Amino acid sequence: MESKIAKAIGLKHDPVAVVLTDEKPEDASQFKPGKWGCVMSMFANAARGRTTAFDAQTYGCWGGGVGLGFGNAYEQFPGGVDCFTRFLSSGNKEWEKGRQVGEALAGAAGKEFADDFLEGERYVKSPELVDQWLEDLPMTEIGSRYVLFKPLADMDSEREKPENVVFIVDADQLSALVILANYARKGMENVTIPYAAGCQTIGILPWREAKSENPRAVVGLTDVSARKYVRKLLGAGYLSFAMPWKLFLEMESTVEGSFLERPTWLSLQDSRQ
Template sequence: MESVIAKALDPEHAPVAVMLSGTKPDNALGFKPGRWGCVMFMFANAVRGKTAAFDRTTYGCWGGGVGLGFGNAYEQFPGGVPCFTRFLSSGNKQWETGRQVGQAVAENAGKEFADNFLNGEAYVKSPDLVDRFLEALPIMDHGSPYVIFKPLAEVDAATETPETVVFTVDPDRVSALVILANYGRGGMENAIIPWAAGCQTIGIIPFKEAQSDCPRAVVGLTDISARKYTQNLLGRNVLTVALPWRLFCEMETNVPGSFLERHTWHSLVEKK
């Protein structure tokens, strides 16, 4: 599948399709069942031309299971959701249950995770605020056996329809995609930057947007943990912009006649 947007932007990285599927592609990359891994690392491999597949036993981490739409995987976090809310915020060493679970974590998990479990990642100020984050997060179970990441260029338009198309781009091209998302619409909030895990900003959040009458673009990879795992493959100067399929198709038709054919855009990218 060719993209008019990609041709106009000429990004360093090719766009990736996020797809729901009943079958796993041959030779797809993936995590071993029950083994930890970062979904965004697999996404980075898809950006570089590979295909990756996930199911309900191979989503890598609890946030990844949530992000890919396999239900509330935070319930499977050591100590359950109460320990997760402290993990993401102020840590588990302040309460007895957390300390007990933390001992088991220290014996069976890596040093970094054990430290974060006890002392917290400090991404949110308090466990109560994490509860509010989880209430707002569109946790869902789409019911599909597999979530697939594959280069958009390898999608067969005659037989396949992506859920989302994700661009991995520098600030100039983020700007262009935000403008293009707004180009054929009224208002000024046709792109959003929600606070969430990197996989959630290319998974369940655009999945939820797709259910709207007017789906919005979702800017992501603001998750610094995900940036840590992708920087060697993607570099440091990129964000993701996830386009629900209907919005992607709308934006494709809006490239002709838009600013992407005008001198301001051309002068900006030609300077590079």
């Protein structure tokens, strides 16, 4: 399937369809069961043209398990959810359980993760705020076996219906998509940019939007940990823009006759070449 939007904004990387299915393509890349990995690095490979797959044993990391709809994978975090809330915030070294778990990790985990576990990633100020954030995350158990990241060009729209479509965009392209998402809608807030892991902003958060009558697009890849992993694959100046399928089709239908055919946008395009 070709995208009118992708052509109109000069997208560099392939649009990626997020598909829930019980069948895995034979050529799909997949983490080994139990092996740690960043979901967004797999997403970057999909944006470069290769289908990737995940299931309940191959989602890479705890945040990825949550982001792809495999329940509350944070319960599997070393030391459980209590240690995770401190890992994301102020660290585990100031309480007994956290120190004990951290000492065990020192010899079994990588140096960077062991340090973050004790000192905290400091993305949220306190464990209590992380608890509140967890309550706001729309954790879910998907009804299918696999989540696929599939280049949109390889998708058969007659047989497949993705949950959402994700673009990797620079600042100009993001600006265009924000305008287009609001172009045929009432209001001015048809795009949201929540704080969440990179995989959560292309998985469970746009899936939640898809349940509403007028789903919004979700801007992501603001997760600096994920950005570190995708930079070599995609480049530095990009964010993700996830559109629930209904919104994607709506936006596709409004390209013709919109600002994307007018001199202001076309001049921006010309200046990029």
